[in-house]
Amino acid sequence: MTAEPAVLRLLPARLLREIGEIRRSAEDFDGSLREIRLHADRVTFLVVGGKTAPLSVSLTESELTGFVGSLCGGSLYAYGDCLREGYLPLPDGSRAGIAGEFFTEGGRIVGIRRIGSVVIRIARAVPGAGALAERVFRRTGCRRGLLLFSPPGCGKTTALRDLAARLSTGSRPLRTAIVDCRGELSGDWYGRGACVDLLTGCGKGEGIAIATRTLSPDVILVDEIGGEEEVAAIRAVESGGVPIIATVHGKALSDLASVSPVAPLIRTGVFGGFVGIERTPDGGFRQYEAPDPLRESERTASCAACGEGG
Secondary structure: OOOOOHHHHHOOHHHHHHHHHHHHHOOOHHHHEEEEEEEEOOEEEEEEOOEEEEEEEEEOHHHHHHHHHHHOOOOOHHHHHHHHOOEEEOOOOOEEEEEEEEEEEOOEEEEEEEEEEEEEEOOOOOOOOOHHHHHHHHHOOOOOEEEEEEOOOOOHHHHHHHHHHHHHOOOOOOOEEEEEOOOOOOOOOOOOOOOEEEEEOOOHHHHHHHHHHHOOOOEEEEOOOOOHHHHHHHHHHHHOOOOEEEEEEOOOHHHHHHHOOOHHHHHOOOEEEEEEEEEOOOOOEEEEEOOOHHHHHHHHHHHHHHOOOO
C-alpha cells in the first residue's frame, strides 16, 4: 500500500473529510494522487491518475492563508526567499506552488501580499522510473552527461530520484552529488546504503561548483536547469570531466537545441544522451530515448555532401 502523503494531514478538516470519502471508494488513491489544487473562494480540484476532478468544498482566502502558514510551520518569514519565487518546499519532497498578488520594489519581487491559490504536487517514489535514463547513461560509460526533458508535470523529478537511487547503490555505486534547490530530491528516497551527497539551500550554479570542488563526485544531478548561471557552471564542470545529469522543461528536443537557454550545452556535446517524457492519451506517461541533435545534424550534413537524401 502506498503511504499517505504527509501534506494531507495539514488540510482544513472539511476538505480532508471529502478527500477521505474519495480515498475510501477509489482504488490506490494515494498512489495515483498527483496534485491538490486549492483556490481562494473557488472550487478545489484533485488530479488523480492524470484526470482533474472538482470537489464540492471551496476554501476562503483566510483558510488558504492559514494553510500556507501551517506549511511554513507558522513562520512565513523563514520561507520568504521561497515565497518570492512562488513555491514552498515540503518535508517529503513534495512542493507547493503559490499564486496570488505579489509586490515588488525596484522591479524585483520582494513578497506576496495575497494568496489566491496553492498547487501541491505530490512527490512519491516510482521504482523503475529512472531505468531508461540509467541505461542511456551507462551506455556512455558514465562519462557523458544526460538530459531529461518534458513539459511540466510529466515526471522528470520522479525519474531523477529513481535514477539517483540506482546510480548510488549496488555493488559498485557511483559517488552521486545532488544539487537540490527546491527540496524535491531530498528526503528518504535513496536508503541508508546510498552514496549520495545532497546540497540544499544554495543556487544551482553554486551547488554544481561546490560539488565539483569539494565532493569529488562521479556524477552530479540537478533538476530543472535553464538559468545562465547554472548553464555556465555546467560547462565549467563538464570541461573538468564530471558528467551532469539534468532535467529541463521542453516538449521537443529540437527546440531545446535551437532556441532555449540550454542550447549551447546541447550543441557543444555536453550531453551524451537524451530521454524525453510525454503524456499518453490515457493520462499516463511514456519515456523514450531521443536522438542526439548534434549527431543528427552531422548525419544530415554528411548525406547532403554525398548527395543522398536524409
